[in-house]
Amino acid sequence: MKTRDNDVRADSLILEFLSEKLQGASIGEISSALKLNRNLVAKYLSIMHMHGRVELRSYGKVKIYRKTTRVPFHALSLVSKGCAIGLDQLLYVREILGNCKEMTGAEKSDFLSKPFSDIFHPAFTDPVVKKYTQDYRNGAVSPPLSREISWRKRGFNLTIVPCIFDDGAQGLALLLSEQGDIAPASKKEKNNIRTYQYLTHETPNFVLHLNADGDVLYVNESYATYCKVRASDLLHTNGIPLATQDDFKKIKKKVLKNWSLNEPTTSEIQVVMEDGSVRWQSWLFHPVREHGVLTELHGYGRDTTEEREREIFYIRLQKDFNQDVQDKTSELREITAQLRKEIDQRKALELALKKSEEKYRNLIEITTDIIWEADQFGTTTYINPKATSILGYPSEKLTGKKIWDKISPDYQDTLKNYFSETKCLSFEQIAFPMIRSDGSEAWIELSGIPLVNDMKQFSGYRGIGRDITRSKGIEEYNKRLLAIIENTPDIVRISDIRGNLLYMNKAGRKILKISNKTDITGCNNASFMSPEDWSKILEGRDIAIRDGIWQGLTTLTATDGTLIPVSQVIIAHKKGAGEEMLFSTVARDISDITRFRQKLEDANTYSRSLIEVNLDPLVTIGPDGKIQDVNHATEIVTGVSRELLIGTDFCLYFSEPDKAREGYEMVFSQGYVRDYPLEIVHKNCKITPVLYNASVYRDKSGKVQGVFAAARDISALREIEKNLAYSRDFYQKILDELPNPVWRSGKDGKCNYFNKAWFEFTGKTPEEEEDYGWSSGMHPDDKDRCMALYLSSVRKKIPIYLVYRLLHNDGTYHQVADYASPVHDQNGDFSGYIGSLCDLDKKGEI
Incomplete structure (x- = not known):
């Protein structure tokens, strides 16, 4: 008990010292200032870091500790009425509290274990939010961030704060809650937005909203009709539809260049239509910035192809008029020059088209996704190099084949059903395993849209694919983690504020001798402890409510009365307002650890003694x-x-x-x-x-x-070798002089020695008898039975006793008794047999 008080005082001294050192301190500085043993300070800091009470930053070989300012993740449910999303230090979604579907439109399972960058939601794609999370990923420490987000005609408040999870891991918590009653000005703003959307829907010109990364946030029907697709199909695509990424980059570069001027930027671009024709567009882009960060680009454009053609036509008319007033020689010269100019223009257009096609081809070939096309029968007509790098097949092994040929047979029918003229439906994110060239499996997620020919008939599919093998691996890994929790050797319990059990894992039932048929919800924690230990637990729960966690030593009592000393950790889980608090407890049997530590100390003392002596x-x-x-x-x-x-x-x-x-x-x-x-x-x-x-x-x-x-x-x-050689020769001579036939075998049962009496009995040579050669002298009627018994005894390493007829050197079979004992080396390992024969036909003679 005195040791525990010292531990508490040491913990308190270290935390009090770190409270005054806002920039943190090293182990050496803490040890010197508090005059504590350096190894002891390192031990306490390691435990407090595991519990999330201190933070650790490494600068080369120097480790700096400081008192944590992070909020326990499960405590956030008390201050947030919406949804709390927890990100780990790699920005993967780790935990979610609250109504995820109401706040984000998706289930928790759609977000868990996914990287933050793969989630498409205004709250997460906001440039200010992305910059904040990336700064955190790079090690920057920033104050909490608050943002207002608009989504699906609703207003949301987003708050980002550093947090700590139950296992001591650090991360970020994203608190998403719906705004309260909308002020009249906000309602008016929403009416203006609806009016804006209606007007832009009806205008024949193009309206396009992009975020800072080029993702399409809004597009009106006029531009969608121009692109010959639905407006919803263009949402979340990247860049200006039909234009190249280079055009978007040039426009964004102009906007960033005019940083101090929030003025629109005009641009003239060329686009390639579905039929391969090239058209001109004129765009006016207005930048939208928040907190100095570019968040959106609002574009207003129109097709200027006919205007350009009219300009060219008017110029030609003017030249034709001028040519009419010239003499025929001048007219011919002008016509020739015009023809040459037209040829040059056509070459320039063809070159521009070729470059544009090359850009699209390069984009398709270097993209990290699989791009594929198949005809109406499922035969692959095109697949980009990414597929060959993922699956390991050359392109000729994939094109011209059925797209489902490399899919695991159990999943082929799912994809085959879409290649039917009666369906002609698009599909999204169909996942199945494909067989790589080396025989391993790669999980691929395919999406596709149907293609139709000029007769409006189904002609195949075009789509993209993504390698989700790693995500599948993470999913399987999470399942294994859940299995580990259920099968951990520690006792894991969940109870309410009154101590009533809500859950107990397999190890808890086994250690406490609780039948699997027993309803655990009918048990109370107090029934497994003495009154003194239960009072200690109640005090620990109060500390857990205050600090989030408590750790201490207690004794549990199994149903059969067995006392089990354990180290317990209690974590308080605070839910929403009006909901009961829950407690999770992890208890570890420390009796084995104590015995192991004593054995380890004895082993160290023993090892040193062995070295010294x-x-x-x-x-x-x-x-x-x-x-x-x-x-x-x-x-x-x-x-x-x-x-x-x-x-x-x-x-x-x-x-x-x-x-x-x-x-x-x-x-x-x-x-x-x-x-x-x-x-x-x-x-x-x-x-x-x-x-x-x-x-x-x-x-x-x-x-x-x-x-x-x-x-x-x-x-x-x-000297020892000399004595060993003498001893070996001495015992070898004794064996050779024995009157009974003697044999010896290795641990595989093959004979490697016979004495002189053996060879006098059989009349054979050593070469004929070694290994299993001696069995050739057995009587044919005895051989199979005896050899089976012999080999079985060798495998079991047990004594051998055989009675069989063995061929004597006089040409007759003698009845013999063969007895052998296992032989072990100095380490006690089995090394073979030593055996002896007794000729039973000699009537008692040895």
Whole structure:
């Protein structure tokens, strides 16, 4: 309990210090100012950062902490009557509170996990809002932003504030709420807007509204009819319909150039019609700016092709009149010059048309979306290079084929149904998996519009496609996250203000011994705790209501009376006005953690003891060749104490320092050395020949920190090898002299040794008997049965006992009993069998 009080005091001291340091402070500054241990300060800051109580900014290797000013995301529902949309630090939609459909016209599922830039809504495409979110994405810290948005003849207030989510992650909260009663001036403005829309709808001239990025916000019926499409089909497209992107960029450049003058900009542009003809348009664009940011361009235009043609016609008439008053020679010369001029003009028009076609072709080929066309039978007539890069097929493998050929068979019928003369319907965002050239799947989302020929008959589809494989992956990832929450080993509960349970995950039911058939809503948190722990939880909930979160240690009681020490985190979820507060609790059984920590400390002590009592000299060497640490064996072999060895040159303790340095450098170049021969010199001049094995060791980032080396005394090793060889020969001789036939096998059951008695019994050679060759001497009636039992015992690693008839060297079959025991190596691992035969026909003789 004293430790917990110290933790609280330390937390409070750090937060109080950061409250005075508005620009933040580093771990070193906090440690020095509060006179606290640096590692302790780092630990508390890490925990408070995880809980969202402090913010972290990194400047190179320097980490600056400051007290957070962010609002808990779930608390925003108390101050907003509309919809709260939470964005993570990568500007992906993470959470949504409130009535999303009423405020945005779309369901929550349409926004969740999508990037902010992919959502088309006036509240999100507003240039000021986009600039604010992009500044936040780049690390800028800005004050909250408020905007007024008009959408579907309704007024909305948009507020953007930094927030923090329940898991401590930081982000932005977009609060979208409907404006109150509309003032008379606002009603008048709406009437003016309706009047404007009606007048622009009836005018034969063109009216076009674009946002700063060139997306079409409004277009009147006259221009839609001119483009031979519906006005709704042009909404949300980019650029001036029928014109190139270069024309829009030039117009926007003119507007930005006249920054100080909010004056209209006139432009003459050429457009290419659906039938391939080129026409002229004259536009007057007026810029709309808010807070100094260009938000919209309002354009008023008309088709000037006939005027230009009349101008050319009038010029020709004037020239013809002048030619009439000239003599025939002058007339012929003028006619020739005019013809040449017309030819040049036609060439110029053809060149301009060619350039325009090339621009459109380039746009289609470099777009990030798939552009495709198919005839009425579903045969692909065109597909842009983006499709080949996504699917990995060359273009000839896609064009001329059915568009559904590469689609997974289970999804083909969905697309085939649209290629029917009786339907002829457009389709949008049909998603299905397509098979790449390498066999993997790519999820593609297709949209298409039907094409008709001059006879008004269905002739195919033209459309676009988008690779949504990554979005599908994110969707699957979110499902896995939900599964993880349900299957987490921690206890996860949700309860109301009275402690009544509303939810408990599988781990909670298992740990608390609650049957899956039990209705959890009939249980109360207090029934799983002692009165003292329940009082502690009630105090923790008060803190969670105030601060958003509480963490502490308590003990839970299972239904069978088992006491479970846990670390609990309580989070208060504040809903709308008049709604009950909910609490989510995550509890972790810390008994295993305590035992694990004790085991880890014991393991560290044990590991150090093993190193210290190791008979081999062990040493760590820094990159500069200086000794950093040694064990007691190194002190013995050198005769120098550990304190004197540390900091000295590693090579000084060998008879050949240059050779020692050469081996040390080999470790850095190769990463290790094995059995490198050296001689250690004791301070009394005694020489100890050793074999060194060394390798580099690295820090967490992979940077080499030095070399760890171990030496083995070769003289002792050779003596051991000599004794081992003697022992091996001794036992080998014993086996060879045994009167019973003896055999040995590896762990795969293949025999690799037979003694002399075996070969005297069978009369065969070692080459004939090795592996499974010895089984050829079994009686045919016994072989299948015995070999099946033999191999089964090998797989199970159990003793073997077989009785069978084996061919004797006298040409007769003897009844034998074959018994074998499993053999294990020094590590206890199974290494094979050792077995012996008993000739039963000798009537008890061994």
